[in-house]
Amino acid sequence: MEKDIKLMKGNDAIAEAAIRAGADAYFGYPITPQSEVIEYLMAEQPEKRTGMVVLQAESEVAAINMIYGAAGAGKRVLTTSSSPGISLMQEGISYIAGAQLPCVLVNVVRGGPGLGTIQPSQADYFQSVKGGGHGDYKLIVLAPASVQESVDFIKLAFDIAFKYRNPVMLLTDGVLGQMMEKVEFFEQQERKKEDEPWATVGKAGRGHRNYITSLFIKPEKMYEVNLELQKKYREVEKNEVRYQEIDTEDADYLFVAYGTTARICQKACQLAREKGIKVGLLRPISLYPYPYDAINKLADKVKGVMVIEMNHGQMVEDVKLAVNGKLEVGFMGRSGGIIPTPSEILEALENKFINK
Amino acid sequence: MTEEIIIAGFGGQGVLSMGGILAYAGVMQGKEVTWMPSYGPEMRGGTSNVTVILSDEMISSPILNEYDTAIILNQPSLDKFEKMIKKGGTLIYDGNGINRHPEREDINIYRADAAKAAASDLKNPKVANMIVLGALLKQNPIILDENIKKGLEKALPERHHRLIPLNLKAVEKGKEIVKIIREV
Numbered sequence: 001m002e003k004d005i006k007l008m009k010g011n012d013a014i015a016e017a018a019i020r021a022g023a024d025a026y027f028g029y030p031i032t033p034q035s036e037v038i039e040y041l042m043a044e045q046p047e048k049r050t051g052m053v054v055l056q057a058e059s060e061v062a063a064i065n066m067i068y069g070a071a072g073a074g075k076r077v078l079t080t081s082s083s084p085g086i087s088l089m090q091e092g093i094s095y096i097a098g099a100q101l102p103c104v105l106v107n108v109v110r111g112g113p114g115l116g117t118i119q120p121s122q123a124d125y126f127q128s129v130k131g132g133g134h135g136d137y138k139l140i141v142l143a144p145a146s147v148q149e150s151v152d153f154i155k156l157a158f159d160i161a162f163k164y165r166n167p168v169m170l171l172t173d174g175v176l177g178q179m180m181e182k183v184e185f186f187e188q189q190e191r192k193k194e195d196e197p198w199a200t201v202g203k204a205g206r207g208h209r210n211y212i213t214s215l216f217i218k219p220e221k222m223y224e225v226n227l228e229l230q231k232k233y234r235e236v237e238k239n240e241v242r243y244q245e246i247d248t249e250d251a252d253y254l255f256v257a258y259g260t261t262a263r264i265c266q267k268a269c270q271l272a273r274e275k276g277i278k279v280g281l282l283r284p285i286s287l288y289p290y291p292y293d294a295i296n297k298l299a300d301k302v303k304g305v306m307v308i309e310m311n312h313g314q315m316v317e318d319v320k321l322a323v324n325g326k327l328e329v330g331f332m333g334r335s336g337g338i339i340p341t342p343s344e345i346l347e348a349l350e351n352k353f354i355n356k
Numbered sequence: 357m358t359e360e361i362i363i364a365g366f367g368g369q370g371v372l373s374m375g376g377i378l379a380y381a382g383v384m385q386g387k388e389v390t391w392m393p394s395y396g397p398e399m400r401g402g403t404s405n406v407t408v409i410l411s412d413e414m415i416s417s418p419i420l421n422e423y424d425t426a427i428i429l430n431q432p433s434l435d436k437f438e439k440m441i442k443k444g445g446t447l448i449y450d451g452n453g454i455n456r457h458p459e460r461e462d463i464n465i466y467r468a469d470a471a472k473a474a475a476s477d478l479k480n481p482k483v484a485n486m487i488v489l490g491a492l493l494k495q496n497p498i499i500l501d502e503n504i505k506k507g508l509e510k511a512l513p514e515r516h517h518r519l520i521p522l523n524l525k526a527v528e529k530g531k532e533i534v535k536i537i538r539e540v
Contacts, residue, residue, distance in 0.1 A: 007383050007391070007510070033395065118396065179418050180376070180391035182383055260418070267417035341421035 004185045010147045011036035011177040014080065014106060014170075017154035019046045022189035023104075024075035025053040027066035029085060032118040033174040034108035037080045050191055060085040064092030071101035072212040074199025076158055076192060078104035082174075083112050083124050086132075093167060094133025098214030100229070102161035104154065105139070106170040108177040111337035119337025120174030120260060125314035128171050129288045136226055138233050140168045140240060141287040143258040147181035149285075155186060160240060164232055165198070171287060173310065175260040175339065242285035243294050247273075251280030253353060254298055256319050257308040258284045260339070265308055267342035272349070279349065287315070295322035304353035306330040308345050310338075328353075357412050359498050360420055362437055364405035365429025365450075370485030373511070374427075375406035377523075378489065381499045381507030382410040392418040403432050410498060425496065427488055429470075431455060444540060448491050450484070458537070465537040466495055473533050474526065483526035490530020501527070 008016070015037045018026060028038050038056060046052035057063035063079050070077040081089065086107045096103060109124045111117035126132075128141045140160055144150040150172060157168040195201050200210045216222040247269055248254065255265040262283040272279040282298060284291050299305060305323055307316040307330070316331045323329055332348035334340045361378070365371045372393055379391040390409040407423075409415050426437045428449040438458050441447055446464045451457075452471035468491035474484035493499065499507075504527060508520050 005383065007380055007389060174395070175392065175418060178393060178395050180379060180389075181415075182389050264417040264419050267420075270416065339419045341419060342417050343421050 006183055006185065007180050008147060008183050009036055009178060009180050010150050010172065011108065012040045013147050013151050013183050014154060014177075015040035015044070016185065017151040018078055018104075019044065019050060019052055020185055020188050021155045021158050022050065022076060022191045023052050023078055023158070024191055025055070025066075025070050025077045026079065027055050027057050027063040027070070027077065028079045028081065029057050029060050029063050031082045031085045033110055033120070033177050034080050034082050034106070036177070037106070050188070052191070060088035061092070064089035064096075067103050068092055068096050068099070068101065071096060071103045072099065072200050074192075074196035074201065076102075076162075078106065078154075078158075080106035080108065082108045082110045083121070084115055086124065086127070090127075090133040093139070094135050094137060095214045096167050097133070097137035097139065098135060098225075099212050100165040100232075101167070101212065102158075102165050103167050104157045104161055104170070105167055106172065109171065109173040111335060117337040118174065120310060120339060121335060121337060122173060122259065122261060122310040123314070123335060124171065125287065125309070125311065128169055129290070129318075137229065138166070138236070138288055140164070140166055140236060140289075141171050142168065142242070143171045143285060143287050144176060145259050145262050145283065147176065147179065147183045150176060151183055151185060155189070162196075164236055166232065166236070171259065173260050174337075237289040240286055241289045241291050241293075243291040244283045244285060245294070245298075246281040246283065247278075248280035248282065248298060248301075250278055251301070252278045252303050253280070253349060254302045254305045255279060255281045255308055255345070255349070256284070256295060256305060256315070257281065258287060258315065261308050261310055264340060264342055265345060268345040268349070271342055271346050277350070277354065284315075290318050290322070292318070292322040295319060296324060296326075299323045299326040302327070304328055304330060304349075306332065306349045306352060308340060308348075309333045310340070311335050358415070359410045359425065359496075360423050361408045361410070361425045361427065362405060362420075362423045362440070363408065363427040364403065364433035364437055367402045367404040369404070369429050370482065371404045371429065372406050374485040374489050375408045377486075377504070377507050377511045378408050378410075378499065379507075380510040381503045382408075384503040384506040384510070385499055387411060388413065388415050390415045390418045403430070405433065405437075425492065427492060429485075429488065434458060446495060448488060448495065448534070450488060461538070462540060464495070464539050466491060466534050467537050468530055468534040470530060470533075473529055477529060478522065478526055480522065483523060486523045486526035487530035487533070490527035491534035492530075493527065494531040494534050
């Protein structure tokens with residue numbers, strides 16, 4: 001069979017991937033730079049292809065609560081938004097995490113804080129990885145670096161979400177959403193037919209009703225639920241760490257960057273090697289759980305670690321935890337929709353570790 | 357081989373669609389392709405640009421600070437991107453509306469007055485972008501003609517397929533009218 005290769009924008013590709021992953025429903029509200037997701041879904045009319053429901057909610061707050069309800073019924077559901085919209089959803093995200101429900105969230109990050117700009121950014125790292133909403137919960141966070149990965153990770157995100165009954169977020173940005181790249185799609189997955197044993201779908205011959213809540217008014221019960229969550233997160237940390245190493249075997253220096261910034265760093269590595277400086281790249285793919293061990297091991301081999309982000313230093317804190325004082329960790333970042341260039345990144349590394 | 361191209365002009369000149377056709381043609385030729393538009397609160401008459409990277413290998417950064425080739429359709433874009441062309445690289449520009457012509461002596465410079473040729477010879481100002489694309493392909497045949505045709509078939513919605521012959525004629529026109537200003 002001929003390969004199913006298309007040239008697609010990241011946002012359109014995410015929408016198509018959601019249909020193919022057998023999603024039951026999409027609830028969302030448009031916001032630049034990811035409005036193409038809902039536009040594509042509305043134009044494609046997946047209700048005719050797979051029966052998938054697509055609904056534009058009246059706000060992000062409504063959308064995330066529709067996700068909460070449908071996820072409680074055991075459905076494969078997703079929403080997409082961009083930074084200010086994701087902020088509006090935080091209460092619902094905390095409830096979903098507390099009620100231990102699976103769903104997929106996509107944040108096509110734009111510059112902030114506040115209403116900010118519509119240009120690309122990575123300033124929502126803390127919000128995605130460290131919390132965002134209230135309470136001791138974790139999102140499993142995947143950071144694609146290409147249109148192809150945006151597609152593949154939608155399918156992966158649904159699988160992980162259902163494996164752990166936990167919300168999974170794809171953290172991308174305006175570059176990945178707006179650019180077109182070659183992409184190969186996986187085959188259409190069938191929508192789920194069997195009800196999940198925990199889903200609120202009536203008694204369904206079980207003799208009891210399932211109950212979905214994030215309200216546990218007795219402290220002892222709330223503590224028990226928290227311990228259960230923590231046990232689950234330890235499992236996630238054991239099984240779901242993902243990262244990529246590029247040219248690290250002989251590297252004297254190491255870039256750590258994710259998503260779009262990792263792509264730019266790859267180019268900076270090439271430029272460095274043309275100048276005789278051996279630089280490698282570690283690209284975290286899962287931002288939670290974080291590849292602490294992989295970075296810690298590389299810290300024994302290199303002379304310096306440079307973290308590059310489209311913000312003023314968020315992931316760098318996790319890199320410092322990973323390096324654990326073994327050597328100096330440098331940082332270079334641009335924010336507010338300004339994207340660092342390959343030569344700027346290389347210059348920052350040279351200034352920090354070589355020309356000092 | 358990797359070719360890093362910037363295409364820049366006014367919004368409405370067909371900058372993004374020319375880039376799209378080139379990108380689709382690249383896919384048809386089996387290349388890795390990245391098409392990265394400038395996007396923002398822009399409007400007709402504002403500036404617009406797109407980076408197209410065609411490569412035989414996996415493409416790293418979609419964000420670049422220098423280019424192998426710049427295709428320039430207006431003065432602000434010439435002012436911005438002339439200095440960002442790699443030494444020995446290529447600049448192709450439409451002289452329409454240009455007061456300050458390119459000055460660099462270490463790059464190849466070609467001129468194709470596409471807006472004029474589109475209006476007078478082809479009677480359709482909208483295909484000026486394809487004329488400039490033709491000028492590029494004359495100087496640097498990165499993509500085969502047959503793949504440009506296939507790229508057009510993919511990039512244009514079917515209701516516009518009747519315009520494909522005109523677009524291909526525009527590509528030929530570009531090859532005809534492109535003038536060498538300087539070669540290094």
